[in-house]
Amino acid sequence: MSLILAVAKNRLMNLRRDRAAFVLAFVLPVAFFTIFASIFAGSGRAQTRRIALAVVDEDGSDTSRRFVAGLRAEAGLSVGLKPGDENGTGPFYTASSAEQAVRRGDVPVALVIPKGFGERPMAFGPGAEPATLQILADTADPIAPQVLNGILQKVAMTSLPAAMARSGMAELDRWSGGLTPGQKARMESAIGEIDRAPATSAPTAREPGRSGLVAVETKDVLGQTKQNPTVTFYAAGLGVMFLLFSAAGAGGALIEEAESGTLDRILATRVSMTPLLLGKLVYLAGVGVAQLTLMFVWGAALFGLELWTHLPGFVVMTLATALACSAFGLMLASVCHSRMQLVALSNLAILLMSALGGSLYPRFLMSEKLQKVGLATLNAWALDGFQKIFWRDQPVWTVWPQVAVLVGLGIVFFLIARRVAERWEAA
Amino acid sequence: MADAALPLEVRGLSKSFGERLALDGVDLSLAPGEILGLLGPNGAGKTTLVRSVAGRVTPDRGSVRVLGFNAADGRARSVRGWVPQEIALYSLLSPRENLWTFGRYQGLSGEPLEAGIRSSLDWIGLADRANDKTDKLSGGMKRRLNIAAGTIHGPKVLLLDEPTVGVDPQSRERIYAMIGELKARGVSLVYTTHYMEEAERLCDRVAIIDHGKIIASGTKEELVRRTVGAGQAVLVETIGPIPASLAAKLSGRGAAVDGSRVRLSVEDPADEIRTLLELFHAGHVPVRDLVLKAPTLEQVFLQLTGRELRE
Numbered sequence: 001m002s003l004i005l006a007v008a009k010n011r012l013m014n015l016r017r018d019r020a021a022f023v024l025a026f027v028l029p030v031a032f033f034t035i036f037a038s039i040f041a042g043s044g045r046a047q048t049r050r051i052a053l054a055v056v057d058e059d060g061s062d063t064s065r066r067f068v069a070g071l072r073a074e075a076g077l078s079v080g081l082k083p084g085d086e087n088g089t090g091p092f093y094t095a096s097s098a099e100q101a102v103r104r105g106d107v108p109v110a111l112v113i114p115k116g117f118g119e120r121p122m123a124f125g126p127g128a129e130p131a132t133l134q135i136l137a138d139t140a141d142p143i144a145p146q147v148l149n150g151i152l153q154k155v156a157m158t159s160l161p162a163a164m165a166r167s168g169m170a171e172l173d174r175w176s177g178g179l180t181p182g183q184k185a186r187m188e189s190a191i192g193e194i195d196r197a198p199a200t201s202a203p204t205a206r207e208p209g210r211s212g213l214v215a216v217e218t219k220d221v222l223g224q225t226k227q228n229p230t231v232t233f234y235a236a237g238l239g240v241m242f243l244l245f246s247a248a249g250a251g252g253a254l255i256e257e258a259e260s261g262t263l264d265r266i267l268a269t270r271v272s273m274t275p276l277l278l279g280k281l282v283y284l285a286g287v288g289v290a291q292l293t294l295m296f297v298w299g300a301a302l303f304g305l306e307l308w309t310h311l312p313g314f315v316v317m318t319l320a321t322a323l324a325c326s327a328f329g330l331m332l333a334s335v336c337h338s339r340m341q342l343v344a345l346s347n348l349a350i351l352l353m354s355a356l357g358g359s360l361y362p363r364f365l366m367s368e369k370l371q372k373v374g375l376a377t378l379n380a381w382a383l384d385g386f387q388k389i390f391w392r393d394q395p396v397w398t399v400w401p402q403v404a405v406l407v408g409l410g411i412v413f414f415l416i417a418r419r420v421a422e423r424w425e426a427a
Numbered sequence: 428m429a430d431a432a433l434p435l436e437v438r439g440l441s442k443s444f445g446e447r448l449a450l451d452g453v454d455l456s457l458a459p460g461e462i463l464g465l466l467g468p469n470g471a472g473k474t475t476l477v478r479s480v481a482g483r484v485t486p487d488r489g490s491v492r493v494l495g496f497n498a499a500d501g502r503a504r505s506v507r508g509w510v511p512q513e514i515a516l517y518s519l520l521s522p523r524e525n526l527w528t529f530g531r532y533q534g535l536s537g538e539p540l541e542a543g544i545r546s547s548l549d550w551i552g553l554a555d556r557a558n559d560k561t562d563k564l565s566g567g568m569k570r571r572l573n574i575a576a577g578t579i580h581g582p583k584v585l586l587l588d589e590p591t592v593g594v595d596p597q598s599r600e601r602i603y604a605m606i607g608e609l610k611a612r613g614v615s616l617v618y619t620t621h622y623m624e625e626a627e628r629l630c631d632r633v634a635i636i637d638h639g640k641i642i643a644s645g646t647k648e649e650l651v652r653r654t655v656g657a658g659q660a661v662l663v664e665t666i667g668p669i670p671a672s673l674a675a676k677l678s679g680r681g682a683a684v685d686g687s688r689v690r691l692s693v694e695d696p697a698d699e700i701r702t703l704l705e706l707f708h709a710g711h712v713p714v715r716d717l718v719l720k721a722p723t724l725e726q727v728f729l730q731l732t733g734r735e736l737r738e
Contacts, residue, residue, distance in 0.1 A: 261513035265577075268481045268509045269532040270501060426485045426499065427444070427478075 020340035028348055035355045050078045050368065051144045054098040054110035057081065059131075061118025063160060068113070070159025074151055080107070095134075102136050102221050103392055105384075108144040108364060110136040111152070121160055122213040132215040139220045140233070140391050141364045149216055156214040222391060231303040236386035237359040239295040240321060240379050241350065243288045247329025248346035250284055254333045254421075255342060263424055273425055277418055281326050288322030306390065313389030313396045320406040321382040327413035328378065334417040353377040381405045432495030434459055434584045434615035435480060439489035441639075442475055449475040451639035452489070457584070457615050462606070464630030465619040466724075468732055472639040473619050477586050480617065481509040493584050505534065508582030512589045512619075514569045515576075518562035522553050522572050525561060526579055533580035547575040550605065567598025574605060578614075585609060587618045591625065603629060623725045633724065637732045651722045654731060658692035661700060664716040665689075665707065673710040677703075687715075 015021055055071065057064050072079045082090050083101060093101070098110035112134040120130045133152060137145035257263035266276060296314060299305035307314060332349065336342040354360050356370065357379025363371050374380040385402030388394040435457035442450040450472050457463050467473045478484040479491050482498040496503035516525050526544045535543055548554040551571035556564060561572065574590055587606070591599045606629055609616060620626055626633055627647055634644035643650055651657070665687045669677070674684045680703075682691040693699040696719055707714050 261511050261515040262517065264478075264483060265509065265511055265515040265529075266532055268483055268504065268507075269529065270504050270534050271532045426483050 018340065020338065020344040023344040024347065028344070028351075031348065032351060032355070035352060050076060051109060051147060052078045052080065052107040053148065054083075054093050054101050054107045055079055055081050056093045056095050056098045056110065056112045058095070058115050059113050059117040063118035063121050064113045066159050067117070067121070067155060070155035071111075071151070073159075074155065076147065077151060095136075099136050099221050102138050104394070105138065105387065105392055108138050108141040109148050111148065112136065122156055122215075130215045132217050135216060135218040136221050137218050138222050138392075140222065140387070141362070143365065145218050149218070152214055152216055222393075231299050231305045232387065232390040233362060233383075235295050235299040235305055236383050236390070237354075237379075239292045240325065240357075240382045241354040241359040243291055243322065243325040244328060244350045244353070244379075245346070246291060247284050247288060247325045248332045248342065248350065249329075250287065251280070251326075251329035251331075251333030252336075252339055252342045254280065254330070255336060255339055258424055259338075267425065273421055274418060277330060277414070277421060281323075281330055281414060284326035284329055285319075285322045288325050289318055292318045292322065310389050310393075313394075313399065314386075316396055316403060317382065317385045317389060317399060320385070320403040320410075321378075323410040324378045324382070324406040324413070327410040327417065331413040331417040331420070334420040353379050356380070358383050378406060378409050381409075432492070433457060434461075434494055435463075435617065436492045437476075437480070437489070438492075440476070440479060440486050440491060441488040442479065442484055442486055448639055450479070450486075453636070453639070453641055455634060455641060455644070457617060458631075459615055460610060460613050461632060462610055462616045462618055462630045464626035464633040465617055465636060466623075466626055466633055466728060467636035471637045471732075473636055474588075475639075476636065477509075477588055477617065477619060481507070481586055505580070506583045508577040508580065508585040510574050510577035510585065510587045510590055512592060514573050516561050516569065516573060518560070520561060521558045522548060522551075522561060522564070522575075523557040525572060525576055529576040530579045535580055543579045543581075547579050550608070551575045552601070565598075567594045567601065570594050570598065570602060571605065574602070578609070583614060585614050585616045587616055589620055590618075591620070591622065623723065623728065627724050635728060635731055642731055643727070647724055647727075650724065650727045654727045656692070656722070658694050659696055659722065660720040661689075661691045661693050661696070661703065662716075662718040662720065663689040663691075663703065663707070663714060666713045666715050669712060670710060673706065673712060676706055676710075693719075 015025070053071070055068055057068055068079070068081070071077055081092050083093070083097070083106065091097075093110070095112050098107075098112065101107050102110050114131050114134065117131040117133070122130050135145050135148055135152075139145070254263070257266065267273065271279075296305060296307050296318075300307040329346075332346050333342055336345055354377075356374045357363070357377030358366075358374060359379045363374050363380060363383070366374065381402045385399040385406070388399050388402070389396070433456050435455070437453055437455040440450050440453040440455075441448070453472070453476060455463075455476075465473055465476065475484055479486060480493065480498055482500075482503060485499070491498040493503040493507050496506070498507075517528065520528070523544055526547050527540065530540045530543050545554075548557050551568075551574065553564075553568060553572060556568065561569065564572065570590060570593075574587070578585060590606075591602050594602065603625075606616065606618070618626070618630060630647075632644065632646055633650060634641050635650075636642065643654070645653070668687055669684055669689070677684050677689055677691070680691065682689050691699075691703065700717070700719070704714070704717075
């Protein structure tokens with residue numbers, strides 16, 4: 001028994017000295033619990049995700065304006081009638097510009113209130129034919145159109161009580177054999193009182209049997225022709241994450257060379273540090289390009305990912321992503337003093353970046369705050385670029401911000417690696 | 428490269444790491460085709476000196492010139508080879524791939540590179556293992572490959588840092604033969620070792636470094652003459668204790684007597700040993716053992732540094 005305890009104590013003494021193992025055992029799990037809890041559960045009401053909604057009011061009636069005011073009062077929506085934020089400037093959205101905004105990914109969903117909505121806002125009774133609201137949706141975010149549909153029904157009840165009452169009165173008039181002029185006048189007066197009441201956000205609980213008051217049709221403006229909408233996301237998301245892992249792992253060869261004395265030997269030859277690091281960068285980027293290509297070709301072969309019709313965009317994004325990931329791996333390897341340290345640091349950094357950057361869980365489903373934080377990761381920029389090309393069918397030139405950021409990050413990471421690697425140069 | 432330039436010329440080389448003075452005004456030179464043994468206890472400054480010559484340490488003061496070029500200069504890299512003490516090879520690559528790598532890093536390409544790989548593999552006797560993984564080779568094979576990786580570009584000056592550490596006697600002989608071949612090709616070598624017999628056998632000249640300074644240099648004979656003298660040592664062990672009367676006579680001849688052991692330095696062994704044996708015979712003291720020893724570098728090293736080489 002005492003020998004067993006001696007063995008256990010020996011391991012404990014080792015753990016105390018091995019900071020990398022300590023980080024892997026205790027810091028990493030707690031860090032990830034915190035990150036994932038923030039992403040999936042939210043860390044408070046202020047973090048709750050609001051759905052950005054572009055609204056096109058083609059009707060322009062009092063009823064449609066009350067309806068829009070009702071939508072604006074909803075905490076779960078961020079309503080914009082013009083591009084930009086809720087108080088955007090410029091021309092009002094049209095059905096066409098709103099659809100473009102959805103295509104570009106500016107908003108996940110848009111609502112078109114058609115002409116005649118004020119006349120026939122809702123279905124009330126058999127045979128009624130209300131004007132149909134149209135939701136223009138980006139089904140990359142499958143939740144937004146469903147949530148919006150529910151909110152539309154709720155807002156119809158809470159912000160258009162007068163319209164509902166008028167519809168009810170018309171039905172009563174039709175099926176009861178006719179109301180007297182006095183009855184109609186008194187009811188109209190009461191409805192007028194309802195009309196003058198301000199639009200409010202009502203309790204969120206849905207009342208069974210009251211849904212489906214307004215007619216809604218959803219148009220998938222992006223995914224209608226896509227065979228498998230989630231494949232693009234996972235090909236890019238997981239591809240970038242594993243690119244980072246393999247770049248960090250392969251960059252670790254630098255540490256092994258330093259430990260074995262090979263690096264010393266190389267630096268005594270005609271190869272100096274800058275060409276050495278550049279050579280490693282070229283290799284890592286080449287492997288990265290091959291990895292992403294394999295991932296997407298596999299996705300095309302098995303899951304119908306539309307690689308061949310998006311080839312130029314794929315090439316541009318793959319080159320930029322591979323460069324940035326490779327330089328990142330090289331930087332990590334340069335700052336670490338041992339393989340174990342590299343494993344601990346790269347696991348922490350890459351899983352953190354992948355979680356926040358959307359490789360593991362789409363960023364558009366995160367809170368606005370976390371979405372902004374995610375922009376600090378190269379995963380987010382790479383995924384945004386791939387989504388533009390493959391999901392939004394955007395032309396290649398539109399990914400210039402993503403490419404610029406990735407290439408810029410790649411250069412910065414490489415310069416840091418070069419600076420840190422000075423410690424291996426002549427003493 | 429100047430025609431008159433020496434293969435290696437170190438002048439006033441000093442280097443500190445923090446508070447520690449690793450090299451303190453080292454002067455050293457290497458003649459064409461010469462093998463210079465660099466000896467010193469651990470921590471004496473050998474490694475810093477070798478790394479300075481390899482261009483891996485920037486001097487605080489002084490200069491290191493390899494065939495007239497500054498050690499850090501690109502031209503010095505081309506004419507200099509360095510075989511580090513570690514097996515600094517890619518263990519997953521084959522001998523051929525390792526040689527290709529270091530040949531390319533030294534600027535070889537095309538047919539010269541291929542020819543260099545072929546001749547190196549033949550030279551180290553690994554032509555039949557050229558495509559095996561290096562980590563599958565024996566310790567001696569790896570050592571030979573380590574040397575070939577530092578010589579594939581045909582350097583004129585070669586630094587060999589303990590190239591026989593951890594190898595069996597047979598492999599060591601093979602490495603000695605390789606070093607002899609390098610010398611025959613006209614390569615000038617700096618050879619650091621912990622094995623005194625290697626230095627005696629291989630080196631034309633020896634430099635002893637201690638506390639960051641070269642404390643002695645010259646041929647073995649010169650060092651012996653200057654430090655322990657030209658005399659040979661006679662060691663005698665008797666069967667019983669030496670009586671006081673005999674001990675007094677021996678001491679009178681300059682011998683050190685310790686119980687049943689006697690140590691004496693002699694200039695004319697044949698004459699002086701005969702006289703010594705007559706004294707023992709006359710005193711009726713039987714002799715168990717008698718040894719005549721020529722002075723060694725080990726004695727020189729001990730005399731100069733006060734330490735064994737392996738300390």
